Amino acid sequence: MYPKTLSNLIESFKLLPGIGEKTAERLAFAVLRFSEEECDKFSKNIENSKKNIHPCKKCGTLTDEEVCSICKDKTRTKDTLIVVEDSKDVFLFEKIGNFKGYYHVLGGLISPLDDIGPNDIEIKSLVEKIDKDNIKEIILAIKSGIEADTTSLYLKKILENKNVSITKIASGIPIGGDLDYVDSLTLESAIKNRKEVL
Template identity: 40%
Template sequence: MARMIRPLANLYEQLRRLPGIGSKTAMRLAYHVIDMPAEDVKQLAAALSGAKEQIHYCSRCFNLTDSDVCEICRDSSRDSFTICVVEQPQDIAAMERSHGYHGLYHVLHGVLSPLDGIGPEKLRIRELLLRLQQESVSEIIIATNSDVEGEATATYLAQLLKPVGITVSRIAHGLPMGGDLEYADEITLSKALENRRTM
């Protein structure tokens, strides 16, 4: 394979660093960007830069937002007595697609994983406990993934929250073991929410 000129090689390397993008896809995308009209490339670059500069975490639930508090937290029609705890912001998008949940959320930004050096202090657990002191919450639904780390995190949270006197439930396993919320279909997620169990 012939050596790439430096600008193309740099573009290829940056694209290859993205998750789910292999060498061949990165090469195709790099050539596609080069073939795009200059104005479209500028718009793409501006969108990337703008998203990175303007998006941050909601001060209440730690979802992604471009304002202090996210749209879901600002929605007064939602059930403020229920908080669904998820691993990542993309899990909220998956839950919202199910149309089966109308409460609020709390994003942990990860799961417990001692092998990777991720303990409770690296997650947004302290912030969740603070919310429970400040807000009237009657139920916490734990919607972490059904893999080993997700289950360990759910168990840890349940043990931590039970003494607080709030109902703690876990979404039912309508989700396949090892599956991610992000890729689950709407019906499966809706059934998982309906059949959640108390922990």
């Protein structure tokens, strides 16, 4: 129906999460209405992001520097760590602005069904960070579900001989739900009312 070049552009937009056929078509036509300058800037931003964005060497969140601005901030609480599954969750907590500790990105959850074990995610580096930085509390801020429970129990087991408390953000997050679908007040309350992992 569409010219091949336009069809290819539509298919490219459909690669993005949550983008179906109709939305992809709208986005493609919007891009075609860009001026040459806007189009050039748009494509350069994608190219630069892909080339320059990478995990922070300390916490694993996305940054365009060797160490992210959060890890560089010496005014933050040093002994408290929020542990998240994905980088995007770090930015959600930062938007709320009430957490003043540091973060650790696991880069996934333990999932035996998907053949993802403890060595496939950033657990070893988490343990090293707890020892090195004398962390007193880790707050698990991961979505609910079997993989999250498996990961939580594994962390509790390997950290039981360390002087660190393990808490989990309170309920209010839907089972299997991503944190980015939760409003900021719910997320803030979930941190405040966190409970110890049993």
